[in-house]
Amino acid sequence: MKLASTRVDGAVRVIADRGDGVALDVNDVLDDPAFTIDRLLDLDEPARAAVVDTIASHDGHAVSDLRGAVWLPPVARPSKIVGVALNNDVFNYLAVRKMSAPMYFLAPSTSMVGHGGAIEVDPAWGLVHPEPELGAVIGAPLRHAGPDQALDAVFGYTIVNDVTSPGLKAADSVELVMPEGITVDEPWRTTRGDDDRSLYLTYHARSKGTDTFTPIGPWITLRDDVPDPNDLEVRAYLDDTLVLLDSTANLTFPVERVLSHLSRSMTLLPGDVVHFGTAARPADPDRFATIRAIDLTRHGDTVSVEVDRIGRLDNVISRTTRA
Known part of the structure; x- marks a missing residue:
C-alpha cells in the first residue's frame, strides 16, 4: 500500500493506493476529517496496524478525485x-x-x-x-x-x-592558513608538503x-x-x-x-x-x-x-x- 498527503479545497486529505488503480480518500474511509499521516505515525504499533488494515480492507467507494489536488510532502513536520x-x-x-x-x-x-x-x-x-x-x-x-x-x-x-x-x-566555504609552527592535523586529506598549513571548512x-x-x-x-x-x-x-x-x-x-x-x-x-x-x-x-x-x-x-x-x-x- 502507498499513502500520500494532498490538499483539496484548503483541507489536508490522505490518499491511499492499494495497488488496484483506485485512489482512496482515507479521511472518508476513517470518517475522520482531521486524519493525517503525521497522526498515524503518532499511534503505537498496534493502533497503527489497525488503521492500515481498515484502509486495506475497505470495500466502499471513497474514491478521491485528484484532479484539483495539490500534492504535499508526505510528512509535514519531521524533527529532522x-x-x-x-x-x-x-x-x-x-x-x-x-x-x-x-x-x-x-x-x-x-x-x-x-x-x-x-x-x-x-x-x-x-x-x-x-x-x-x-x-x-x-x-x-x-x-x-x-x-x-x-x-x-x-x-x-x-x-x-x-x-x-x-x-x-563554495560561498559558504573558507580556507584558513595557520601560522607557521602550528601543526595542522587533518588526517582525512593529503597534505602538500611540510608548508601546507591550510584548514578547509565548508558549511x-x-x-x-x-x-x-x-x-x-x-x-x-x-x-x-x-x-x-x-x-x-x-x-x-x-x-x-x-x-x-x-x-x-x-x-x-x-x-x-x-x-x-x-x-x-x-x-x-x-x-x-x-x-x-x-x-x-x-x-x-x-x-x-x-x-x-x-x-x-x-x-x-x-x-x-x-x-x-x-x-x-x-x-x-x-x-x-x-x-
Whole structure:
C-alpha cells in the first residue's frame, strides 16, 4: 500500500493506493476529517496496524478525485531530515581514502516541497544540481540499533530529490592558513608538503537546506511492500531525457547499516526522513557526463525521479533572481 498527503479545497486529505488503480480518500474511509499521516505515525504499533488494515480492507467507494489536488510532502513536520553524503560506489572509487562509515548532513523541514511543486533556483548562486535518492520515513524510535533491528523501525519508503548547490557551498566555504609552527592535523586529506598549513571548512546549511531543495514524495510505500530496499533501480529525468540510471545496490553503505550507524549518534523519531545517497551513474554521458553537469540554473523545465516500487516524483524548475 502507498499513502500520500494532498490538499483539496484548503483541507489536508490522505490518499491511499492499494495497488488496484483506485485512489482512496482515507479521511472518508476513517470518517475522520482531521486524519493525517503525521497522526498515524503518532499511534503505537498496534493502533497503527489497525488503521492500515481498515484502509486495506475497505470495500466502499471513497474514491478521491485528484484532479484539483495539490500534492504535499508526505510528512509535514519531521524533527529532522538526514542525508547520507557521497553514499555511492562511484564516489568511493574516486576517494583518496576509502570511506569506512557513512557521513551525514541535515536539512530543515522547510526545505521540503511536494510532487508537482517548484524547485526555486537563483542563477546567481551558480551550479545547482539534482540528486535522486531513496528515502525512508521512520515509524518507531531508533537508538543504538543493530543493522538487523534497523529496518523494523522504517514505516515506509519514499523518493527524495536532494537538490544541491555547489555554488552556495563554495560561498559558504573558507580556507584558513595557520601560522607557521602550528601543526595542522587533518588526517582525512593529503597534505602538500611540510608548508601546507591550510584548514578547509565548508558549511552545508544553504547548499542542502535552502527552501524547496528537498522535493519529496508523492508516496510512502509501506515497508512490507519493499522486500529489499537495497535492490531498487533509480532513474532521473531532465524534461523527458533520462540523465541518471543507477540502483540502490550500488550504495556503499546499505540502508540498514546507515540507519544503525546513524542511530548511534542521534535518536531517530517517528516522522523523521533519512535519504541514503544519490544515483550517480550518467545515462546520457555525451550530454551530462557527471551529476554536476545537470545544472538546474541553466538546463530543463522539469526534473523527475523514479524509484522502483515507490513511484515518480516530478517537479518544475523555477529560475528567479532574489534580492
